[in-house]
Amino acid sequence: MKRLDDRLRRSTRAAKLAAAALMTVTLKPVYASPPDTCAAAVSLTETANAQTLFAGAELCAAEGDAFNTTLLLVVGQIRGMVDLTLLSPADEGAMRPAAELYQAIFYRYGGLGSDDVYADSSTAERLIARIDGWSPAFDAQYDPGWSYRPSDRHAFYAAFARERIDERLHDIRRRVMLLADPRYAALSQEIAALNHETQSAYTVGTEAYEQHQDLQQRLRTLEAEILAEFPPPPQGSVLDGLPPEVDSGVRNLYAGVNGPQTGGHAIFLDDGLVRASWIADALSEASLRQLLSEIDFETEALVAVWIGRQHSATGTTLITAWSDAGGPQGWGVSVRVGVRGSDCEMSDTATAYPFALAAVPKPEGPGEIQRQARSNFPDGCGPSASAFPVPMP
Numbered sequence: 001m002k003r004l005d006d007r008l009r010r011s012t013r014a015a016k017l018a019a020a021a022l023m024t025v026t027l028k029p030v031y032a033s034p035p036d037t038c039a040a041a042v043s044l045t046e047t048a049n050a051q052t053l054f055a056g057a058e059l060c061a062a063e064g065d066a067f068n069t070t071l072l073l074v075v076g077q078i079r080g081m082v083d084l085t086l087l088s089p090a091d092e093g094a095m096r097p098a099a100e101l102y103q104a105i106f107y108r109y110g111g112l113g114s115d116d117v118y119a120d121s122s123t124a125e126r127l128i129a130r131i132d133g134w135s136p137a138f139d140a141q142y143d144p145g146w147s148y149r150p151s152d153r154h155a156f157y158a159a160f161a162r163e164r165i166d167e168r169l170h171d172i173r174r175r176v177m178l179l180a181d182p183r184y185a186a187l188s189q190e191i192a193a194l195n196h197e198t199q200s201a202y203t204v205g206t207e208a209y210e211q212h213q214d215l216q217q218r219l220r221t222l223e224a225e226i227l228a229e230f231p232p233p234p235q236g237s238v239l240d241g242l243p244p245e246v247d248s249g250v251r252n253l254y255a256g257v258n259g260p261q262t263g264g265h266a267i268f269l270d271d272g273l274v275r276a277s278w279i280a281d282a283l284s285e286a287s288l289r290q291l292l293s294e295i296d297f298e299t300e301a302l303v304a305v306w307i308g309r310q311h312s313a314t315g316t317t318l319i320t321a322w323s324d325a326g327g328p329q330g331w332g333v334s335v336r337v338g339v340r341g342s343d344c345e346m347s348d349t350a351t352a353y354p355f356a357l358a359a360v361p362k363p364e365g366p367g368e369i370q371r372q373a374r375s376n377f378p379d380g381c382g383p384s385a386s387a388f389p390v391p392m393p
Contacts, residue, residue: 038063041072047137049144050080050101054109067123070113071130074172078164079136080105086157087148088245092325094146101145112175115188119179128172136161151245159238170233181226187219235343244336244377247321251359254291255317258282259306259355261389265333265369268302269362271295279304279357282390291357301362305335305372306355309389314338314379317356321373324363330370331363338379350384 034052035041041048041056048056053076060069080101089095118124138157178184194212202209246252260278268274271292280288295302305319316338323332337354 035059038065038068042068045072045075046135047142048079049142050076050083050105051145053079054104057109066114066117067127070117071127073109073111073113074131074168075134075136076109077105078134078161078168080109082136082157082161082164083144085239086151086153086160087144087146088151090147090149092323094148097146098144112172115175115179118172118175119185121176121180124172124176128169128176131165131169131172134165153239153242153245156238163234163237166234170231174227174230177230178223178226181222184219184222184226187215187222191215191219240341240378241380243316244318244320246318249361250319250322251294252318252356253294253302253359254283254287254357255315256282256355256387257313257315257352257385258387258390259308259353260392261308261353263306263308263374265303265305265372267331267363267369268304270297274302276393277304278390278392281393282355295359297362299362300359302357303333303360303369304355304357305333305374306353307335307337307374308353310337310339310352310354311349311384312340313352313354313385314340314382315352315354315385316379317354319356319358319360322358322360323371324361324367331367332371332373333369334373337374337376339376340381340384341378344381350386352385352387353389354385 035044035056036059038056038060041052041059044052044056053072057069057072057076060072084098084102089098112118117127135158138154138161179188191212194208194215198208198212202212259282266277268277274280274292275288279291283291291302303319303322305317307313307317318336318338319333320336321332321334325331335356
């Protein structure tokens with residue numbers, strides 16, 4: 001699947017691009033009156049969601065308007081990533097359109113757009129000014145393309161969007177600086193021509209492969225030289241330090257750092273199963289009694305997720321989501337693991353084995369956990385947790 005910015009390189013020469021190209025996922029613009037021209041799409045820049053902005057970028061590309069194609073592509077990326085970060089899907093049905101948007105950004109709409117825009121300094125500065133002045137609207141009527149659950153984080157929408165704007169502007173200014181160097185521009189064009197000739201398919205040992213490797217190495221060397229004094233990307237976020245969001249149906253009861261040596265997950269439907277598991281060895285008897293007293297096994301189940309060996313763990317591990325919708329995909333669980341932030345002044349080599357235990361609504365009928373999503377989150381700069389793993393029975 002060709003990304004839009006790859007196809008734009010040809011559109012600036014041929015001045016034409018098919019707006020309805022085939023995709024592995026089909027994004028449906030969510031707007032009362034979907035735009036049918038490039039100009040109409042540009043007029044919606046502040047209010048439209050990412051799907052509509054990307055559809056507008058396709059329209060502009062079909063009209064041969066590289067500037068507005070690039071504008072809508074970049075602000076669509078920013079809008080989409082802000083929505084995916086802050087507007088958590090309300091239910092299983094809402095997860096699919098959100099996942100499709102993520103895939104579309106990753107596979108199709110993730111580039112910076114046309115190099116022709118960035119190679120012209122006045123055009124590039126005009127684009128930078130437009131993106132810098134862009135402010136995505138967010139209110140009760142805004143529709144990202146899926147139903148989302150309420151969250152205190154929505155108050156950070158404008159500030160978080162500003163951070164993403166600054167990040168993307170940093171990428172753009174970096175690209176402008178590179179393309180301003182005639183040596184880099186010439187190498188880039190040579191690589192683009194070779195990719196076009198080979199359709200970006202290279203076989204190890206062939207002349208085309210060796211030529212491509214040589215060009216890439218020369219480009220990397222030149223890039224390091226040109227960017228030697230270029231400032232680093234912006235750091236920090238308004239979301240730093242905020243605890244992960246937890247679904248309303250999940251009650252986290254216990255987090256430890258002496259779990260099993262390798263990762264896994266399980267669901268326990270009665271206290272006898274819990275006492276027969278590794279959990280009974282990882283917890284003290286008093287902690288185990290307290291844990292079991294907080295669960296009503298008539299209506300609830302205990303879900304456990306253990307991570308295995310982990311460096312820089314803080315000891316804060318949370319089960320954030322649980323799904324027992326059933327079907328061929330089975331049940332699903334999500335977990336977030338607290339780790340020392342990347343900006344912490346010192347590091348250590350302490351090793352821990354984090355795990356989390358949470359009460360969830362008791363599933364109806366038999367089933368098993370087939371899906372687990374795990375990610376880390378920065379959790380301060382305190383000392384890393386250290387522990388030995390508990391043996392599995």
